[in-house]
Amino acid sequence: MNKVPNDTAVPSAVPTPSEPLECTGRSEPAQSAAPFLLPQPAASPLVMGVTVAGGLAGAMVATRLVERFGPARVLLTGFLAYAVCGVPFLVARPGPVWLGVIATADALRAAAAVTAGTTQRSLQQLCPSELQSRAQQTSVSLGAGLRPAAGPSMPR
Template sequence: MELHDSELRVPSWNIEHNGRGRDGNMNNRPAVVPDANARAMAALAVAGSAGTYVGTAAVSLLGAARCLLLDSASYVISAWCASRISTVHAAQHSARSRTRMITSIREGMAHVPRDPLQRPLVLTMAYHAFPEGIVVTYFAYYLLTELDYGDIGLGWVLGAVGVGSLVGALVAGRMVRRLGPGMVLLVGFAAYPMCGMSLLLARPGHGWLIALVAASVVKAVAVTAAASTQRSLRRQLCPPHLQSRDVVFSGCTLRLTAFGIGRYRNVDLRGNDLSTVRGIPHLTRARIGPGQQHDPIQARVTELEITVEGD
């Protein structure tokens, strides 16, 4: 969930876009790593790591052929989950005029080459994606055939990447505050060749497997922190007219959610309990539904710690 030039605080989420001066210096941009971005990457890392270890166990117990059936079933389950997503709000918004997708893409591609920070960020990630794609393609094959680690060894290494990604997502904000976003990006890129040397030197055996697991964790920590940083930088540097204009909350538990100073025009809060949110005065031009008029009043009374007493 992202709101441009705004701040959304939830007990475990914090999104900030503070529109600093565009002086071309990344280290002059405090709070460029929204905690929400890092938390989302942490959730993905947990899911990926758990899936890797469970998949490794399943292959060992059931065999590869039966696991293909489990994989197919997972897609069916995912499709069912996707079908449960409510489209009521999307239908309500569809009647409003929107910029065509091709037009938006063309505007974004025209903007990036002119931006002094986004241009090198995008080019760097594009250059890096090519060799990284090659390594990812042959990584599992190399571990299974050349190093003969088997499916269990491969599972340990891939699971270690998930654990490192989780740690990297959790410490990304602290790294940026301590080192600055530019240094975090450099550390992430430096981790690839430094930790990748272990793969070139590795030989069959448990000792080298442990070394590969450790190197994978370290690399994943640095790379995830860098990935979170560059995504947050690109989001913050994006001008308001190229960002999403509407935000819809559907079926959200907004208990103790704090809305900071920002632009909330057309933020759709219909169908949500607003009685415990914070920052009601900042929700200028937000949208609520019939029967919700008393929620903002209750929220404001609670926020100001006003005590309602009888005679």
């Protein structure tokens, strides 16, 4: 509880660093959800660090994947993997196991995004200059075109 100038107690909506992270998918504080075992300051950098490692891995293997499987397969697989790796975020529950699942899914998602993005930009350079804008818009539509469809699936 925080005190305001008129000495009225106001509940704090933002957890302090000493409070455990609770993930409920809602904006109000969780009452009965089991908290993560890691405090909030430790959980976020852990997930972000694993995500960065996934992106770096994707950048390191992109060229080899294109040489082995071809750019079309790498692009389509990358876009599909990016979408599929978002599913754990919709079904995650509080707990250390789900923290690991989310970190792994986010790392794979970053690897897929970087691999597909690298391949996409390499292909755009091969297009004639008069088709550059069309190639860019096609890429944007493939990458972000389905995002509005995900809105109804988000928890309220």
